[in-house]
Amino acid sequence: MLGLKLATDPGWVNLAQRSIADILTDHAYCEQKAASTCIGLIQLYPDREYLVDKLAPVVNEEWTHFRMVLEELKKRSLKLGGQRKDEYAMLLKQFFVKGGSEEGRFLDRILMAALIEARSCERFRLLSLQINDEGLKQFYHKLMIAEANHYRLFINIAEQYCDKNKVKRRWDEWVNYETKILNEMELRGDRMH
Numbered sequence: 270m271l272g273l274k275l276a277t278d279p280g281w282v283n284l285a286q287r288s289i290a291d292i293l294t295d296h297a298y299c300e301q302k303a304a305s306t307c308i309g310l311i312q313l314y315p316d317r318e319y320l321v322d323k324l325a326p327v328v329n330e331e332w333t334h335f336r337m338v339l340e341e342l343k344k345r346s347l348k349l350g351g352q353r354k355d356e357y358a359m360l361l362k363q364f365f366v367k368g369g370s371e372e373g374r375f376l377d378r379i380l381m382a383a384l385i386e387a388r389s390c391e392r393f394r395l396l397s398l399q400i401n402d403e404g405l406k407q408f409y410h411k412l413m414i415a416e417a418n419h420y421r422l423f424i425n426i427a428e429q430y431c432d433k434n435k436v437k438r439r440w441d442e443w444v445n446y447e448t449k450i451l452n453e454m455e456l457r458g459d460r461m462h
Contacts, residue, residue, distance in 0.1 A: 271387040271390060271391060271417070271420060272387065272440065272444055273387055273388065273391055273444055273447070274444050274445065274447075274448045275447070275448040275451050275452070276391070277388075277391060277392055277395055278456055279395065279399070280456065281392070281395065281456055281458060282395050282396060282399040282400055283458070284456065284457065284458025284459075285396065285400070285458040285459075286400050286401055286402070286458070287458055288458060288459055289345060289347065289402070289405075290342070290345075290347040290348070290350060291350065291458070291459035292458065292459060292460075292461065293338055293341055293342050293345075293347065294342070294349055294350040294351075295353065295459060295460050295461045296338050296461050297335055297338040297339060297342070297349055298352045298353075298355075299355075299389065299461050299462070300331050300332070300334040300335035300338060301331075301332075301335050302355070302358070303327075303331040303334075303382075303385070303386075303419075304327075304328050304331035304332045304335065306382055307324040307325075307327045307328045307331065307382075308328055310324055310378065310379075310382070311324055311325065311328075313378075314375070317430060319426065319429045319430075320426050320429070320430070323422055323425075323426060324422075324426075327419060327422065330415065334412060334415070337408070337412075341404075341405065341408060344404070353459075353460070355460075355462070356454065356460075357385075357388075357450070357454065357460070357462035358385065358462070360450045360454070361381050361384065361385070361446075361447065361450070362381070364377070364381075364442075364443065364446045365377045365378075365381070372430075372431060375430065375431070376427055376431050376435070376436065376439055377439070377443075379423050379426050379427045380423070380427060380436075380439055380440055380443050381443070382423045383420050383423035383424050383427070383440075384443050384444065384447055385462070386416050386417075386419040386420035386423060387416075387417075387420040388447070388462055389416045389461065389462070390413050390416035390417045390419075390420055392461060392462070393409045393410075393412050393413035393416055394409075394413045396409040397409040397410035397413055424436070424440070427440075
């Protein structure tokens with residue numbers, strides 16, 4: 270369903286539950302960045318009506334998710350920590366087409382967003398199945414569904430404006446690149462990605 274080529278090491282959940290404060294903090298900032306990404310895409314492409322119409326509600330949804338993560342922190346008497354450098358996203362950005370056509374740059378922005386949503390969905394699924402905290406199991410199950418919908422939405426936006434075969438080819442390149450960087454990155458339980 271998600272088109273990812275590398276599954277997360279199941280041991281990641283064990284690492285993540287050792288420091289719930291850290292994983293929830295990182296998750297909160299991921300939701301903030303997701304809302305900002307949608308806002309940025311709307312600002313860059315105000316003439317693309319389908320994109321604007323579809324992403325405007327996602328901004329609110331992602332911000333709602335941010336507030337939901339804050340509530341999960343409060344329930345556990347934990348505080349939102351400081352934002353950390355997102356190595357995963359920084360490495361993904363290195364795969365953007367340099368120069369090239371506007372369509373290529375647009376497609377890369379949309380596919381990177383789709384990839385991050387897909388990976389988040391996959392990680393939320395692991396948490397919903399394996400984390401020891403029953404409340405967080407339910408919480409992550411709900412968010413897993415939302416992330417899957419967002420992933421699909423970004424793919425639909427790409428296909429709305431670009432040739433479907435081109436989208437598929439470039440998506441395959443993105444997931445191959447993501448597999449490479451994940452194989453090189455340290456598996457950390459204090460990061461969502």
